[in-house]
Amino acid sequence: MIPLVYYLGLAVILFALGILGVLLRKNALVVFMSLELMFNAANLVFIAFSNFYQILDGQTLVIFVMTTAAAEVAVGLALMVTIFRHRGSIDVDQTKDLKG
């Protein structure tokens, strides 16, 4: 079968791409999607090790990560809608002060 290290390598590449997205893009929605990409890279590592050790704990943890990501997206998008109403933009550079 396929060596474990290939799956870990793919996860590392996806995680690095997610970090690049967070650092480079200015659109807050794309920054959010890059965060989801990093969550997925972590999930991939969980599943790969779940298969490697033949135990189910990894899959259970992935389910927890998914629910937490869903909660994070709900709150984050709500924040984004509010910011867009206030400023008419979701550019992360323009929201640099906390004063309403």
Added chain:
Amino acid sequence: MTPQLFVFLVIAAIAVIAAVAMLLSRNTVYSALYLIVNFLAIAAIYLSLGAPFVALAQVTVYAGAIMVLFLFVIMMLGAEKLKEQEPLKWQRPLAIFLSLALVGEAVYALTSHIGQDFLTQPPTDTLADPKAIGALLFNQYSLPFEITSIILLVAAVGAVVLTRAGKKEEEKS
């Protein structure tokens, strides 16, 4: 090259290309669609690793629910074609350097500690059993499970409170 390796390489290439396209796309709707492609490719990898329950949860929860929420917000805000400012001049090379440093570090750690001789197993029935996952969730992981439910409740309430129009706006309308 075995058939399994060939399938893995094709799916991995699709996942990486979709992720890069998501980063480079100027239209936010296209970014979201490319991310869905990436999620589906990763779900296929979960299937090949013998985790069909998680693979289908990935398709329904991530590619279904979460990305639909994203697309809904993009279209509601009309944010699909927002002009982006250029990033600071030193930011782009520094970001690329830091990500490459992370990849290099990870490659070194992986090749020096985990060699090619650690192999994944072919899919088995015991690992793919949703019943066993449920039993694990409700026995060994019952406390995290309950905490997750509270997190979801707080997130739902928080989203409603945050998007509710303020008192002043209510008086105006």
